[in-house]
Amino acid sequence: MSRELKFRAWANGYKKYCEYVDYSDGVWIGYVKAPKGLLATTNITVEQYTGIEDKDGKEIYEGDIVWWEHYNGMNGKMSEHKAEVYYDEKLAGYFVSYADTSLSELIMEEEVYINTNIHENTEFLEEK
Helix, strand or coil: CCCCCEEEEECCCCCECCCCEECCCEEEEEEECCCCCEEECEEEEEEEEEEECCCCCCCECCCCEEEEEEEEECCCCCEEEHHHHHHHEECCEEEECCCCCCCHHHHHHHHCEEEEEEECHHHHHHHC
């Protein structure tokens, strides 16, 4: 099974996503839109596409915050959950920070939507 390798990059100094990202000679370079063209920066956080899409067909990347509702059959109530998507090197897979659940398992069991990302919603990191 193969999937397309895609990356996006957050320009830390500019506090926005790069228009595109390049990898050359062992260095990641992000290009940020500016009034007179593009500016190159290496002060970026690179995030990889998980190969998984949310219920609306949006691509899920590392650093995204996903949202879902879960029906609890024990008490008959719905509960909302939000969690950050991350890559676990030891387990070689993508997980969500809520109970360290596998992203692929979660997608099969719940209707998952991208809520935001850790860069544009720093409040989420403070809630954890």
